[in-house]
Amino acid sequence: MTGALWTATWAVFAREFKLALRERAEWMQPLVFYVLVVLMFGLATAPGDPALRTFAPAIIWVGALLAALMGLERMFRADLEDGTLEQLLLAPVPLAPLVAAKILSRWCVSGAPLVVLGPVLAVALGLAGVPISVLVAGLLLGTPTLMLIGAFAAALTVAVPRAGVLLPVLVLPLMAPVVVFGAGAVRAAGQGLPAAAPLYFLAAELVLAAVLIPWAAAAALRNALE
Protein backbone atom coordinates (compact mmCIF):
# COMPACT_ATOMS: atom_id res chain seq x y z
CA MET A 1 0.00 0.00 0.00
CA THR A 2 2.74 2.45 0.94
CA GLY A 3 4.61 1.39 -2.18
CA ALA A 4 1.59 2.11 -4.35
CA LEU A 5 1.11 5.45 -2.63
CA TRP A 6 4.68 6.51 -3.34
CA THR A 7 4.48 5.36 -6.95
CA ALA A 8 1.22 7.22 -7.49
CA THR A 9 2.44 10.38 -5.77
CA TRP A 10 5.67 10.38 -7.74
CA ALA A 11 3.78 9.74 -10.98
CA VAL A 12 1.50 12.73 -10.37
CA PHE A 13 4.45 14.93 -9.46
CA ALA A 14 6.47 13.92 -12.53
CA ARG A 15 3.49 14.29 -14.85
CA GLU A 16 2.66 17.77 -13.57
CA PHE A 17 6.27 18.82 -13.77
CA LYS A 18 6.69 17.66 -17.37
CA LEU A 19 3.41 19.18 -18.47
CA ALA A 20 4.23 22.52 -16.90
CA LEU A 21 7.73 22.65 -18.36
CA ARG A 22 6.47 21.90 -21.83
CA GLU A 23 3.87 24.63 -21.51
CA ARG A 24 6.38 27.43 -21.36
CA ALA A 25 3.76 30.13 -20.74
CA GLU A 26 2.86 28.33 -17.54
CA TRP A 27 6.01 29.32 -15.70
CA MET A 28 7.13 32.28 -17.82
CA GLN A 29 4.00 34.38 -17.50
CA PRO A 30 3.94 34.71 -13.71
CA LEU A 31 7.56 35.83 -13.81
CA VAL A 32 6.96 38.41 -16.50
CA PHE A 33 3.89 39.56 -14.60
CA TYR A 34 5.90 39.84 -11.38
CA VAL A 35 8.53 42.04 -13.04
CA LEU A 36 5.81 44.16 -14.64
CA VAL A 37 4.01 44.75 -11.33
CA VAL A 38 7.24 45.95 -9.72
CA LEU A 39 8.03 48.05 -12.78
CA MET A 40 4.64 49.74 -12.50
CA PHE A 41 5.34 50.67 -8.89
CA GLY A 42 8.62 52.19 -10.04
CA LEU A 43 6.84 54.18 -12.73
CA ALA A 44 4.09 55.29 -10.36
CA THR A 45 6.55 57.00 -8.02
CA ALA A 46 8.80 59.94 -8.84
CA PRO A 47 12.21 58.93 -10.25
CA GLY A 48 14.69 58.34 -7.45
CA ASP A 49 12.03 58.68 -4.77
CA PRO A 50 13.38 57.16 -1.54
CA ALA A 51 9.83 56.05 -0.71
CA LEU A 52 10.28 53.24 -3.21
CA ARG A 53 12.91 51.70 -0.98
CA THR A 54 10.68 52.07 2.07
CA PHE A 55 7.89 50.28 0.29
CA ALA A 56 10.12 47.70 -1.37
CA PRO A 57 9.14 44.85 1.03
CA ALA A 58 5.45 45.53 0.44
CA ILE A 59 5.87 45.78 -3.34
CA ILE A 60 7.93 42.59 -3.58
CA TRP A 61 5.49 40.63 -1.46
CA VAL A 62 2.30 41.90 -3.03
CA GLY A 63 3.87 41.24 -6.43
CA ALA A 64 4.67 37.67 -5.41
CA LEU A 65 1.11 37.27 -4.12
CA LEU A 66 -0.40 38.45 -7.39
CA ALA A 67 2.01 36.36 -9.44
CA ALA A 68 0.99 33.31 -7.40
CA LEU A 69 -2.61 33.96 -8.46
CA MET A 70 -1.66 33.73 -12.13
CA GLY A 71 -2.86 30.57 -13.79
CA LEU A 72 -4.52 29.43 -10.59
CA GLU A 73 -7.83 28.98 -12.35
CA ARG A 74 -6.31 26.40 -14.69
CA MET A 75 -4.69 24.39 -11.93
CA PHE A 76 -7.32 21.66 -11.70
CA ARG A 77 -9.51 22.75 -14.60
CA ALA A 78 -7.39 21.14 -17.32
CA ASP A 79 -7.39 17.87 -15.35
CA LEU A 80 -11.14 18.09 -14.95
CA GLU A 81 -11.65 18.64 -18.67
CA ASP A 82 -9.47 15.77 -19.88
CA GLY A 83 -10.66 13.31 -17.22
CA THR A 84 -7.41 13.05 -15.29
CA LEU A 85 -9.11 14.30 -12.15
CA GLU A 86 -11.64 11.49 -12.21
CA GLN A 87 -8.85 8.98 -12.58
CA LEU A 88 -7.09 10.50 -9.58
CA LEU A 89 -10.30 10.21 -7.58
CA LEU A 90 -10.75 6.60 -8.62
CA ALA A 91 -7.15 5.68 -7.85
CA PRO A 92 -6.81 3.14 -5.01
CA VAL A 93 -4.74 5.61 -2.96
CA PRO A 94 -5.90 8.60 -0.88
CA LEU A 95 -6.44 11.75 -2.90
CA ALA A 96 -4.74 14.16 -0.49
CA PRO A 97 -1.13 13.03 -1.14
CA LEU A 98 -1.75 13.23 -4.88
CA VAL A 99 -3.06 16.77 -4.49
CA ALA A 100 -0.02 17.58 -2.36
CA ALA A 101 2.25 16.26 -5.11
CA LYS A 102 0.46 18.44 -7.62
CA ILE A 103 0.84 21.51 -5.44
CA LEU A 104 4.52 20.77 -4.84
CA SER A 105 5.15 20.44 -8.53
CA ARG A 106 3.32 23.67 -9.17
CA TRP A 107 5.52 25.36 -6.60
CA CYS A 108 8.67 23.98 -8.26
CA VAL A 109 7.59 25.30 -11.64
CA SER A 110 5.99 28.65 -10.83
CA GLY A 111 6.75 29.29 -7.15
CA ALA A 112 10.48 28.67 -6.95
CA PRO A 113 11.23 31.12 -9.81
CA LEU A 114 9.51 33.82 -7.74
CA VAL A 115 11.95 33.10 -4.91
CA VAL A 116 14.84 33.51 -7.35
CA LEU A 117 13.43 36.65 -8.91
CA GLY A 118 12.46 38.32 -5.61
CA PRO A 119 15.98 39.38 -4.54
CA VAL A 120 16.78 40.67 -8.04
CA LEU A 121 13.72 42.91 -7.92
CA ALA A 122 14.59 43.89 -4.35
CA VAL A 123 18.00 45.11 -5.51
CA ALA A 124 16.28 47.06 -8.28
CA LEU A 125 14.10 48.73 -5.62
CA GLY A 126 17.17 49.69 -3.59
CA LEU A 127 17.35 47.04 -0.88
CA ALA A 128 20.76 45.67 0.07
CA GLY A 129 22.44 43.45 2.63
CA VAL A 130 20.63 41.51 5.34
CA PRO A 131 17.07 42.41 4.19
CA ILE A 132 17.78 40.60 0.91
CA SER A 133 18.68 37.33 2.61
CA VAL A 134 15.68 37.70 4.94
CA LEU A 135 13.53 38.27 1.86
CA VAL A 136 14.80 35.09 0.23
CA ALA A 137 14.19 33.08 3.41
CA GLY A 138 10.71 34.59 3.69
CA LEU A 139 9.83 33.87 0.08
CA LEU A 140 11.15 30.34 0.44
CA LEU A 141 8.85 29.77 3.42
CA GLY A 142 5.93 31.89 2.21
CA THR A 143 5.44 31.03 -1.47
CA PRO A 144 4.59 27.35 -0.78
CA THR A 145 1.88 28.55 1.62
CA LEU A 146 0.56 30.87 -1.09
CA MET A 147 0.49 27.93 -3.52
CA LEU A 148 -1.31 25.72 -0.98
CA ILE A 149 -3.99 28.30 -0.20
CA GLY A 150 -4.38 29.05 -3.90
CA ALA A 151 -4.74 25.36 -4.69
CA PHE A 152 -7.48 25.03 -2.08
CA ALA A 153 -9.47 27.86 -3.65
CA ALA A 154 -8.83 26.46 -7.14
CA ALA A 155 -10.19 23.11 -5.97
CA LEU A 156 -13.29 24.77 -4.50
CA THR A 157 -14.04 26.51 -7.79
CA VAL A 158 -12.92 23.78 -10.18
CA ALA A 159 -16.38 23.38 -11.64
CA VAL A 160 -17.25 27.09 -11.66
CA PRO A 161 -17.24 28.35 -15.27
CA ARG A 162 -15.72 31.77 -14.70
CA ALA A 163 -13.75 31.51 -11.49
CA GLY A 164 -11.24 34.16 -12.50
CA VAL A 165 -12.89 36.98 -10.58
CA LEU A 166 -13.97 34.83 -7.67
CA LEU A 167 -10.56 33.33 -6.90
CA PRO A 168 -8.81 36.48 -5.63
CA VAL A 169 -11.80 37.21 -3.36
CA LEU A 170 -11.53 33.75 -1.83
CA VAL A 171 -7.78 33.62 -1.63
CA LEU A 172 -6.50 37.03 -0.64
CA PRO A 173 -8.08 37.24 2.86
CA LEU A 174 -6.62 33.83 3.66
CA MET A 175 -3.21 34.97 2.43
CA ALA A 176 -3.12 38.09 4.61
CA PRO A 177 -0.92 36.58 7.38
CA VAL A 178 1.73 35.50 4.86
CA VAL A 179 2.06 39.04 3.59
CA VAL A 180 2.09 40.47 7.11
CA PHE A 181 4.92 38.22 8.23
CA GLY A 182 6.80 38.10 4.93
CA ALA A 183 6.97 41.84 4.39
CA GLY A 184 7.27 42.38 8.16
CA ALA A 185 10.43 40.29 8.31
CA VAL A 186 12.09 42.31 5.54
CA ARG A 187 11.03 45.56 7.17
CA ALA A 188 12.38 44.47 10.54
CA ALA A 189 15.67 43.47 8.94
CA GLY A 190 15.81 46.83 7.19
CA GLN A 191 15.55 48.59 10.54
CA GLY A 192 18.28 46.40 11.99
CA LEU A 193 15.83 44.45 14.15
CA PRO A 194 15.92 40.66 14.46
CA ALA A 195 13.75 39.05 11.79
CA ALA A 196 13.67 35.52 13.18
CA ALA A 197 10.22 35.78 14.79
CA PRO A 198 8.25 36.57 11.61
CA LEU A 199 10.22 33.93 9.74
CA TYR A 200 9.26 31.39 12.38
CA PHE A 201 5.65 32.47 11.97
CA LEU A 202 5.93 31.92 8.22
CA ALA A 203 7.40 28.48 8.85
CA ALA A 204 4.58 27.65 11.26
CA GLU A 205 1.99 28.75 8.71
CA LEU A 206 3.66 26.61 6.08
CA VAL A 207 3.62 23.55 8.33
CA LEU A 208 -0.04 24.10 9.22
CA ALA A 209 -1.05 24.66 5.60
CA ALA A 210 1.02 21.73 4.30
CA VAL A 211 -0.64 19.38 6.76
CA LEU A 212 -4.24 20.57 6.45
CA ILE A 213 -4.70 22.06 2.99
CA PRO A 214 -4.15 18.91 0.88
CA TRP A 215 -7.00 17.22 2.75
CA ALA A 216 -9.28 20.23 2.43
CA ALA A 217 -8.44 20.56 -1.29
CA ALA A 218 -9.06 16.85 -1.84
CA ALA A 219 -12.44 17.14 -0.11
CA ALA A 220 -13.27 20.15 -2.27
CA LEU A 221 -12.37 18.28 -5.46
CA ARG A 222 -14.42 15.27 -4.43
CA ASN A 223 -17.36 17.55 -3.65
CA ALA A 224 -17.10 19.29 -7.01
CA LEU A 225 -17.08 16.02 -8.95
CA GLU A 226 -19.89 14.30 -7.08
Place this chain on the structure above:
Amino acid sequence: MWTWFHRLASPPSFYVFAGRLAPWLLGAALVLLAVGAYGGLVLAPPDYQQGDAFRIIYVHVPAAWMSLFAYTVMAVAAFIALVWRLKLAEVAVVAAAPVGASFTALALVSGMLWGKPMWGAWWVWDARLTSELVLLFLYLGVVALNTAIEEPRAAARACSLLAVVGFVNVPIVHYSVVWWNSLHQGSTVFRLGGPTITWNMLWPMLVCMLGFTLFFGYTQLVRMRSELLMRERTTRWVKTLVANA
Protein backbone atom coordinates in the same frame (compact mmCIF):
# COMPACT_ATOMS: atom_id res chain seq x y z
CA MET B 1 -34.91 13.68 23.96
CA TRP B 2 -32.60 12.16 21.33
CA THR B 3 -35.41 10.97 19.10
CA TRP B 4 -36.86 14.46 19.23
CA PHE B 5 -33.47 15.81 18.30
CA HIS B 6 -33.16 13.40 15.38
CA ARG B 7 -36.60 14.21 14.15
CA LEU B 8 -35.74 17.91 14.29
CA ALA B 9 -32.93 17.35 11.80
CA SER B 10 -35.42 16.44 9.09
CA PRO B 11 -36.42 19.49 7.02
CA PRO B 12 -40.23 19.30 7.44
CA SER B 13 -40.21 19.09 11.23
CA PHE B 14 -37.51 21.74 11.46
CA TYR B 15 -39.60 23.97 9.24
CA VAL B 16 -42.56 23.71 11.60
CA PHE B 17 -40.44 24.00 14.74
CA ALA B 18 -38.53 27.04 13.45
CA GLY B 19 -41.76 28.66 12.40
CA ARG B 20 -43.08 28.34 15.96
CA LEU B 21 -39.87 29.47 17.63
CA ALA B 22 -39.03 32.44 15.41
CA PRO B 23 -41.73 34.90 16.62
CA TRP B 24 -40.74 34.28 20.25
CA LEU B 25 -37.12 35.03 19.44
CA LEU B 26 -38.10 38.17 17.59
CA GLY B 27 -40.30 39.32 20.47
CA ALA B 28 -37.62 38.71 23.06
CA ALA B 29 -35.02 40.42 20.88
CA LEU B 30 -37.22 43.51 20.42
CA VAL B 31 -37.92 43.78 24.16
CA LEU B 32 -34.24 43.40 25.00
CA LEU B 33 -33.18 45.90 22.34
CA ALA B 34 -35.77 48.40 23.60
CA VAL B 35 -34.61 47.98 27.20
CA GLY B 36 -30.97 48.14 26.13
CA ALA B 37 -31.54 51.21 23.99
CA TYR B 38 -33.38 52.98 26.82
CA GLY B 39 -30.71 52.02 29.30
CA GLY B 40 -27.92 53.00 26.96
CA LEU B 41 -29.31 56.19 25.50
CA VAL B 42 -31.19 57.58 28.52
CA LEU B 43 -30.18 55.97 31.80
CA ALA B 44 -26.44 55.60 31.31
CA PRO B 45 -24.50 58.76 32.24
CA PRO B 46 -22.50 60.54 29.52
CA ASP B 47 -18.82 59.70 29.46
CA TYR B 48 -16.64 62.31 31.16
CA GLN B 49 -14.35 62.48 28.13
CA GLN B 50 -16.42 61.43 25.15
CA GLY B 51 -19.74 62.92 26.20
CA ASP B 52 -22.66 61.28 24.47
CA ALA B 53 -20.59 59.99 21.57
CA PHE B 54 -19.63 56.86 23.49
CA ARG B 55 -23.23 55.67 23.22
CA ILE B 56 -22.48 54.18 19.84
CA ILE B 57 -20.96 51.24 21.72
CA TYR B 58 -24.50 50.00 22.28
CA VAL B 59 -24.61 49.26 18.57
CA HIS B 60 -20.95 48.85 17.83
CA VAL B 61 -19.93 46.31 20.46
CA PRO B 62 -22.92 43.99 19.93
CA ALA B 63 -22.36 44.15 16.16
CA ALA B 64 -18.69 43.29 16.55
CA TRP B 65 -19.62 40.47 18.92
CA MET B 66 -22.16 39.18 16.42
CA SER B 67 -19.62 39.27 13.61
CA LEU B 68 -17.54 36.72 15.55
CA PHE B 69 -20.52 34.81 16.93
CA ALA B 70 -22.11 34.37 13.50
CA TYR B 71 -18.82 33.15 12.08
CA THR B 72 -18.54 30.63 14.88
CA VAL B 73 -22.10 29.44 14.27
CA MET B 74 -21.33 29.17 10.57
CA ALA B 75 -18.09 27.24 11.16
CA VAL B 76 -19.72 24.81 13.62
CA ALA B 77 -22.60 24.23 11.18
CA ALA B 78 -20.02 23.79 8.40
CA PHE B 79 -18.18 21.17 10.42
CA ILE B 80 -21.42 19.29 11.05
CA ALA B 81 -22.33 19.58 7.38
CA LEU B 82 -18.99 18.11 6.31
CA VAL B 83 -18.82 15.30 8.83
CA TRP B 84 -22.44 14.16 9.05
CA ARG B 85 -23.67 15.57 5.74
CA LEU B 86 -26.70 17.00 7.47
CA LYS B 87 -28.87 18.93 5.03
CA LEU B 88 -29.99 21.29 7.75
CA ALA B 89 -26.41 22.21 8.67
CA GLU B 90 -25.65 23.03 5.04
CA VAL B 91 -28.65 25.33 4.99
CA ALA B 92 -27.45 26.94 8.23
CA VAL B 93 -24.03 27.72 6.70
CA VAL B 94 -25.53 29.35 3.65
CA ALA B 95 -28.07 31.28 5.72
CA ALA B 96 -25.55 32.60 8.26
CA ALA B 97 -22.99 34.06 5.85
CA PRO B 98 -24.83 37.17 4.57
CA VAL B 99 -26.17 38.02 8.04
CA GLY B 100 -22.70 37.71 9.52
CA ALA B 101 -21.32 39.89 6.75
CA SER B 102 -23.98 42.53 7.54
CA PHE B 103 -23.09 42.53 11.25
CA THR B 104 -19.41 42.87 10.35
CA ALA B 105 -20.18 45.77 8.04
CA LEU B 106 -22.32 47.37 10.76
CA ALA B 107 -19.48 47.03 13.26
CA LEU B 108 -17.06 48.63 10.80
CA VAL B 109 -19.38 51.48 9.82
CA SER B 110 -20.43 52.28 13.39
CA GLY B 111 -16.77 52.18 14.37
CA MET B 112 -15.91 54.64 11.62
CA LEU B 113 -18.72 57.00 12.63
CA TRP B 114 -17.35 56.98 16.15
CA GLY B 115 -13.74 57.20 14.99
CA LYS B 116 -14.18 60.40 13.02
CA PRO B 117 -15.08 62.68 15.97
CA MET B 118 -13.03 60.72 18.53
CA TRP B 119 -9.82 59.88 16.73
CA GLY B 120 -10.17 62.49 14.00
CA ALA B 121 -10.03 59.82 11.30
CA TRP B 122 -12.57 57.56 9.65
CA TRP B 123 -10.10 54.77 9.48
CA VAL B 124 -6.86 53.92 11.24
CA TRP B 125 -4.80 50.83 10.58
CA ASP B 126 -5.46 49.53 14.03
CA ALA B 127 -5.18 45.80 14.59
CA ARG B 128 -8.82 45.31 15.51
CA LEU B 129 -10.15 47.35 12.62
CA THR B 130 -7.97 45.60 10.10
CA SER B 131 -8.76 42.08 11.27
CA GLU B 132 -12.47 42.95 11.30
CA LEU B 133 -12.12 44.08 7.69
CA VAL B 134 -10.40 40.82 6.75
CA LEU B 135 -13.25 39.00 8.48
CA LEU B 136 -15.72 40.87 6.28
CA PHE B 137 -13.88 39.62 3.21
CA LEU B 138 -13.89 36.07 4.56
CA TYR B 139 -17.67 36.33 4.83
CA LEU B 140 -17.96 37.81 1.36
CA GLY B 141 -15.86 34.95 0.00
CA VAL B 142 -18.38 32.43 1.38
CA VAL B 143 -21.29 34.43 -0.07
CA ALA B 144 -19.58 34.73 -3.46
CA LEU B 145 -18.71 31.04 -3.57
CA ASN B 146 -22.27 30.10 -2.75
CA THR B 147 -23.64 32.19 -5.61
CA ALA B 148 -20.99 30.93 -8.04
CA ILE B 149 -21.80 27.22 -7.75
CA GLU B 150 -25.14 26.31 -9.23
CA GLU B 151 -25.92 23.00 -7.55
CA PRO B 152 -27.12 24.07 -4.06
CA ARG B 153 -25.76 21.11 -2.09
CA ALA B 154 -22.36 21.20 -3.76
CA ALA B 155 -22.29 24.97 -3.17
CA ALA B 156 -23.15 24.55 0.49
CA ARG B 157 -20.45 21.95 1.02
CA ALA B 158 -17.85 24.07 -0.78
CA CYS B 159 -18.90 26.98 1.46
CA SER B 160 -18.58 24.70 4.48
CA LEU B 161 -15.01 23.80 3.55
CA LEU B 162 -14.17 27.46 3.05
CA ALA B 163 -15.80 28.39 6.36
CA VAL B 164 -13.85 25.74 8.28
CA VAL B 165 -10.53 26.73 6.67
CA GLY B 166 -11.41 30.36 7.32
CA PHE B 167 -12.22 29.58 10.94
CA VAL B 168 -8.78 28.08 11.45
CA ASN B 169 -7.40 31.18 9.81
CA VAL B 170 -9.31 33.78 11.83
CA PRO B 171 -7.05 33.63 14.92
CA ILE B 172 -3.96 33.61 12.70
CA VAL B 173 -5.19 36.67 10.84
CA HIS B 174 -6.08 38.37 14.09
CA TYR B 175 -2.74 37.77 15.78
CA SER B 176 -0.73 38.45 12.65
CA VAL B 177 -2.43 41.82 12.41
CA VAL B 178 -1.98 42.55 16.12
CA TRP B 179 1.66 41.69 15.76
CA TRP B 180 2.05 43.66 12.55
CA ASN B 181 0.64 46.73 14.21
CA SER B 182 2.57 46.45 17.45
CA LEU B 183 5.78 46.15 15.47
CA HIS B 184 4.97 49.34 13.68
CA GLN B 185 3.44 51.69 16.21
CA GLY B 186 4.22 50.40 19.63
CA SER B 187 1.36 49.66 21.96
CA THR B 188 -2.15 50.57 20.91
CA VAL B 189 -3.55 53.73 22.44
CA PHE B 190 -7.17 53.09 21.72
CA ARG B 191 -9.08 50.77 23.94
CA LEU B 192 -12.82 50.44 23.61
CA GLY B 193 -14.71 52.03 26.48
CA GLY B 194 -11.53 52.95 28.29
CA PRO B 195 -9.81 50.78 30.84
CA THR B 196 -12.84 50.34 33.05
CA ILE B 197 -16.50 50.81 32.48
CA THR B 198 -19.05 51.44 35.20
CA TRP B 199 -21.96 49.13 35.74
CA ASN B 200 -24.66 51.57 34.63
CA MET B 201 -22.87 51.95 31.32
CA LEU B 202 -22.17 48.25 31.03
CA TRP B 203 -25.52 46.61 31.65
CA PRO B 204 -27.35 48.17 28.67
CA MET B 205 -24.52 46.93 26.47
CA LEU B 206 -24.88 43.39 27.77
CA VAL B 207 -28.63 43.58 27.23
CA CYS B 208 -28.06 44.83 23.69
CA MET B 209 -25.61 42.02 23.03
CA LEU B 210 -28.16 39.46 24.11
CA GLY B 211 -30.81 41.23 22.02
CA PHE B 212 -28.55 41.16 18.95
CA THR B 213 -27.86 37.47 19.52
CA LEU B 214 -31.56 36.62 19.70
CA PHE B 215 -32.19 38.75 16.64
CA PHE B 216 -29.52 36.80 14.82
CA GLY B 217 -31.24 33.59 15.93
CA TYR B 218 -34.51 34.93 14.54
CA THR B 219 -33.07 35.91 11.13
CA GLN B 220 -31.21 32.61 11.01
CA LEU B 221 -34.42 30.62 11.51
CA VAL B 222 -36.36 32.70 8.99
CA ARG B 223 -33.60 32.47 6.40
CA MET B 224 -33.15 28.75 6.96
CA ARG B 225 -36.87 28.21 6.49
CA SER B 226 -36.98 30.04 3.17
CA GLU B 227 -33.77 28.35 2.03
CA LEU B 228 -35.29 24.97 2.90
CA LEU B 229 -38.43 25.76 0.92
CA MET B 230 -36.32 26.69 -2.07
CA ARG B 231 -34.12 23.60 -1.86
CA GLU B 232 -36.92 21.15 -1.16
CA ARG B 233 -39.37 22.62 -3.62
CA THR B 234 -39.73 19.34 -5.48
CA THR B 235 -40.51 17.27 -2.37
CA ARG B 236 -43.93 16.26 -1.23
CA TRP B 237 -43.98 18.09 2.10
CA VAL B 238 -43.35 21.43 0.44
CA LYS B 239 -46.01 20.74 -2.16
CA THR B 240 -48.61 19.86 0.46
CA LEU B 241 -47.53 22.89 2.47
CA VAL B 242 -48.00 25.19 -0.50
CA ALA B 243 -51.28 23.52 -1.46
CA ASN B 244 -52.67 23.99 2.06
CA ALA B 245 -51.51 27.59 2.37
